[in-house]
Amino acid sequence: xxxxxxxxxxxxxxxxxxxxxxxxxxxxxxxxxxxxxxxxxxxxxxxxxxxxxxxxxxxxxxxxxxxxxxxxxxxxxxxxxxxxxxxxxxxxxxxxxxxxxxxxxxxxxxxxxxxxxxxxxxxxxxxxxxxxxxxxxxxxxxxxxxxxxxxxxxxxxxxxxxxxxxxxxxxxxxxxxxxxxxxxxxxxxxxxxxxxxxxxxxxxxxxxxxxxxxxxxxxxxxxxxxxxxxxxxxxxxxxxxxxxxxxxxxxxxxxxxxxxxxxxxxxxxxxxxxxxxxxxxxxxxx
Numbered sequence: 001x002x003x004x005x006x007x008x009x010x011x012x013x014x015x016x017x018x019x020x021x022x023x024x025x026x027x028x029x030x031x032x033x034x035x036x037x038x039x040x041x042x043x044x045x046x047x048x049x050x051x052x053x054x055x056x057x058x059x060x061x062x063x064x065x066x067x068x069x070x071x072x073x074x075x076x077x078x079x080x081x082x083x084x085x086x087x088x089x090x091x092x093x094x095x096x097x098x099x100x101x102x103x104x105x106x107x108x109x110x111x112x113x114x115x116x117x118x119x120x121x122x123x124x125x126x127x128x129x130x131x132x133x134x135x136x137x138x139x140x141x142x143x144x145x146x147x148x149x150x151x152x153x154x155x156x157x158x159x160x161x162x163x164x165x166x167x168x169x170x171x172x173x174x175x176x177x178x179x180x181x182x183x184x185x186x187x188x189x190x191x192x193x194x195x196x197x198x199x200x201x202x203x204x205x206x207x208x209x210x211x212x213x214x215x216x217x218x219x220x221x222x223x224x225x226x227x228x229x230x231x232x233x234x235x236x237x238x239x240x241x242x243x244x245x246x247x248x249x250x251x252x253x254x255x256x257x258x259x260x261x262x263x264x265x266x267x268x269x270x271x272x273x274x275x276x277x278x279x280x281x282x283x284x285x286x
Contacts, residue, residue, distance in 0.1 A: 017278045019232040021084055021122075022257040023054040024267040026061070031265035051079040052283035054271050056086060056122060058204075058258050062109070063088040063127065069113025076117050080283040084122035086158075086202075086256060087114060094128050100141035107147075115151035123181065123202060123256060127160040130190065134165040136174060143178040158183055158202045162190045167243055172197055184240065187261070194240035196247070200254040201231040205270075208262035214273040215259060215266030224257065225277035231255045 027050045028043070037049055050057065061067065075085060093105035114121060126146075146157050158181035161171070172195050175182055181198030187206040205224065208215030216224070227237040234250040236242075259270040 017229065017232065017280075019252060020228045020255040020257070020278055021056040022228075022259070022271045022274045022278075022280075023056040023058065024050075024271055025058045025258060025260045025264075027051075027057060029264060032268060035265060036268040047075065048078045050268070051083045054268070055082070055275065055280065056084045056256060056258070058086045058088065058125065058260065060088050062114075063091050066090070066108065066112050069116045072113050072116035076120055079120060081119075083283075084120055084256075085117055086122040086125055086258075088125045088127055091127075094126050094132075099138045100145075102142055103145045106145050110147050110150045110155065115153050118153070121153065121155075123156045123158045123200065125158050125160055125183070125202075127183075128162055130162040132161075133163055134161070134168060134171050136170055139171070140174055140178075143174065143180055146178070146180070156198070156200060157181070158198065158200075160185075160204070164191045167191050167193050169243060172243060192241055193243055194237065195242045195244055196231075196236060196253075199251070200256065201228075202256045203228075204258050204260045206261035208259060208264070208266045208270055210263030210266060212266065213269060215263055215270035216273075221270070221273050221277060225274060228255045228257055228274075228278070 027047045032046075033041075037046055041049060047057075079085075090105055090109040093102045093109060096102060096105075110124075114124075147155060149155055159175065160183040172182075175197035179198055181200055181202050182193075182195065183202050183204055184194045185192055185204045185206055187204075203224075205216075214221065223239075227240065230237050231253060232255045234252050235248045236246045236250075238246050257271075257274065259267040259274070
């Protein structure tokens, strides 16, 4: 089976809530073996289990090293048909002084076998260090290097910019010109602006509280579910910080929400509680 013939994600269906996906970062974390995974579950089956209770996972391992095509193929085969992975791209492409020189690293990552995920290949996250300052010319050169497809499969890109210099109309215009989305985070330590720059929304929620069973208060999860519904319907939440006026009545869009940091031990419970507010049914209960 070729990558192009693999199943497409369910986010293409017409109902707005089916466009919203939520999950966590990775699937290997020791504390989850006492509060998420069943006792005695073999480590080799943790992805299989997690993917049937969440609808997406952001992979961090691809940030640190190059994986083999067989790894992506294995992930594809272990997960339900409508599951999606987002992949954090190689740090060698983003952690450099001159981004315009990242072409070889970008190519090495995108041609490393990620297309083996087929329809389960979600957004690619290009994460920048907090010290990386926005320089329009160099950043545009980087965006111009991002490929639109690999092995015949369209790629979706999102940038995680972590310096306040990116809170600029010039940045927004540039990202929109290249149709690249921007991560929104609720973390105090990184700039938080919810201006939409691509055709999908991507939120990394990093303020979970270890003292709460689901990481976030019920009211906070309710609010995030409502914001996700607005994004999916083509609108935008008015209660999040933004540099420009909030647009409304745009085209429906896919939404990715990750409970990714803070009290990480609570991340699966937070994601599942969020998904329950959208009527999500775990794959093994459907």
